[in-house]
Amino acid sequence: MAAGVAEFRAKHGRAPGLHVILAGDDPASAVYVRNKEVAADKVGMVGQVHRLPASVSEEELLARVRDLNAAPEVDGILVQFPVPAQVSQGRVLTTIAPEKDVDGLHAINVGKLWSGLPGLVPCTPRGVMRLLEESGIELAGKRAIVIGRSNLVGKPVAALLLAKNCTVTLAHSRTEELPARCREADIVIAAVGKAKLVGPDWIRPGATVIDVGMNRDEAGRLCGDVDFAAVEPIAGAITPVPGGVGPMTIAMLLDNTLQAARARVASGAGES
């Protein structure tokens, strides 16, 4: 990543720029944003945070997004969610210029993903796919189940697995006989938000298990959606929480920013 950034800087006379808007004072959001800023800095990108008060109006926040859309040195824009209640998340997403939408959540990028066209892909789903690819897990023809159907994680993961020729089941809170459906799968992706929901009786021996969940257990420790200690002896491969998908999300955010920067200069925008 740092090499790609250095090459971009040498060619174009500036570093790729990632701009994050943080509205309000949610402590967890502040930590996530700080981590993104530090990671951008580490690989030589410009990482800038725009802090707005919790009382910010929707129009003020959208005006900041439009300013960043128009700024040539800005390659990636990310608005940290949740936004304050008076601001519509949907309007924020549709205001970000699709070519700078490094979270990949604008309807244009969602449409490109499901149509098989190149575009910006959400970071956590990209991280899931990178983990599978780097681990040499065979995907074509395999049965995959994704538990959770959010726009942020579940649906894009399903689209990406489908694009790799998996046979995909997209499960959710209304899915009947979920443990049995999971037991049929070669690949289980848990993106629910319920501590240790997936137990050993849900997993077929040798299956690959990717745990996206980030929860707190009874003792307040960070844990995933999978009961790691109980499932690990059965699974063929499994990711831990913390330390599995989480770090991949930030890595893919930086990768998306570099991709956006390259695409913008190739189209004649964003040259210094």
Ligand code: NAP
């Ligand atoms: P979300 O928007 O709350 O979606 C949760 C999904 O899980 C929904 O589709 C819901 O079904 C489904 N669900 C809830 N209870 C269920 C149950 N008992 N059985 C089956 N499905 C159930 O959450 P999200 O944003 O996708 O995030 C999911 C988890 O991933 C959270 O723990 C979040 O913190 C974590 N996360 C981690 C990262 C990372 O970088 N590691 C990034 C993003 C999210 P319905 O649609 O029917 O309600």
